[in-house]
Amino acid sequence: LPAQAVMKAAMQAYVDRTNAGDAQGLLDLFATGAIIEDPVGTAPKRGAEIGAWFSDAVAFGTRIHPVAPIRGSHANQALLVFDVTFRPPGGALTRIRSADVCTFDEAGLITGLKAFWGPEDVEALGDEA
Amino acid sequence: LPAQAVMKAAMQAYVDRTNAGDAQGLLDLFATGAIIEDPVGTAPKRGAEIGAWFSDAVAFGTRIHPVAPIRGSHANQALLVFDVTFRPPGGALTRIRSADVCTFDEAGLITGLKAFWGPEDVEALGDEA
Numbered sequence: 001l002p003a004q005a006v007m008k009a010a011m012q013a014y015v016d017r018t019n020a021g022d023a024q025g026l027l028d029l030f031a032t033g034a035i036i037e038d039p040v041g042t043a044p045k046r047g048a049e050i051g052a053w054f055s056d057a058v059a060f061g062t063r064i065h066p067v068a069p070i071r072g073s074h075a076n077q078a079l080l081v082f083d084v085t086f087r088p089p090g091g092a093l094t095r096i097r098s099a100d101v102c103t104f105d106e107a108g109l110i111t112g113l114k115a116f117w118g119p120e121d122v123e124a125l126g127d128e129a
Numbered sequence: 130l131p132a133q134a135v136m137k138a139a140m141q142a143y144v145d146r147t148n149a150g151d152a153q154g155l156l157d158l159f160a161t162g163a164i165i166e167d168p169v170g171t172a173p174k175r176g177a178e179i180g181a182w183f184s185d186a187v188a189f190g191t192r193i194h195p196v197a198p199i200r201g202s203h204a205n206q207a208l209l210v211f212d213v214t215f216r217p218p219g220g221a222l223t224r225i226r227s228a229d230v231c232t233f234d235e236a237g238l239i240t241g242l243k244a245f246w247g248p249e250d251v252e253a254l255g256d257e258a
Contacts, residue, residue, distance in 0.1 A: 004247045004248065004249045005249075039202055039203045040202040040203060040204050040206055041202050041203030041204030041205075041206075042203050067196065067197045067210075068196045068197060068210055068226065069226055069250075071210075071226060071227060071228050071245040071246050071247065071250055072245070072246065072247025072248070072249060072250055073168055073169040073170050073245050073246065073247050074168045074169060074170030074171050074247060074248070075169050075170030076170075077169055077170075077245065078245070078247070079210075079228050079245040081196075081197055081200075081208075081210040081228060097197065097198055097200055098200060099200050099208050099210060099228065101230065101245065116200045116201070116202050116206065116207070116208040116230065117200050117201065117202065118133045118200065118201025118202050118203060118207070119133065119201070119203070120133045120134075120201060121198075121200055121201055
């Protein structure tokens with residue numbers, strides 16, 4: 001199993017690289033063949049879809065605001081709870097109250113990411129921020 | 130799928146009944162055959178093990194302190210992030226930084242609970258609180 005500190009550092013890097021607009025840096029955190037299900041209950045993203053996903057995130061000015069320390073586990077998973085803001089093309093500044101569960105390989109790369117947020121966890125902030 | 134509000138109300142009831150020391154009320158939130166994996170990476174608890182688990186939680190004065198609004202999903206899962214305090218027999222007041230992912234049946238009963246916390250998310254508070 002990867003060490004707790006390795007998993008938590010990777011999830012903190014996920015926050016930092018998102019907020020720095022570093023799409024390549026985000027991709028570098030993921031193992032080949034990784035699957036992103038964001039949000040849980042929608043079609044998983046793989047391969048080139050993940051690259052496009054991060055490019056969009058950067059283009060939309062996505063910022064992740066953690067709201068509690070990252071949780072580990074007694075297995076190869078860790079959890080980050082956060083609010084995320086972004087502005088889609090032509091749309092309002094939007095905030096989603098979300099949480100990501102990541103699964104890691106032995107090298108500390110992310111093999112799976114599941115994001116927990118529902119339709120009622122999304123709020124349009126307009127131009128207030 | 131259960132409504133977002135139904136899942137979130139059940140998880141809030143899980144908090145409230147824990148804090149009220151209501152072990153039977155906690156059991157009533159779970160479907161027959163439910164599985165608790167707390168923490169993730171340890172042996173799942175089923176049936177009578179779950180009853181004993183909640184009895185211990187009440188006996189240890191367990192209190193759940195949510196640290197963010199409950200998250201839903203686009204499926205039959207929701208997520209609560211919290212700190213939990215308890216005092217095991219002869220032990221110190223202890224705090225764990227945790228998060229629960231619950232899976233629900235169509236009736237809004239919990240069929241699975243996975244708690245995300247690692248060995249480094251546990252802190253002995255001693256007698257300070």
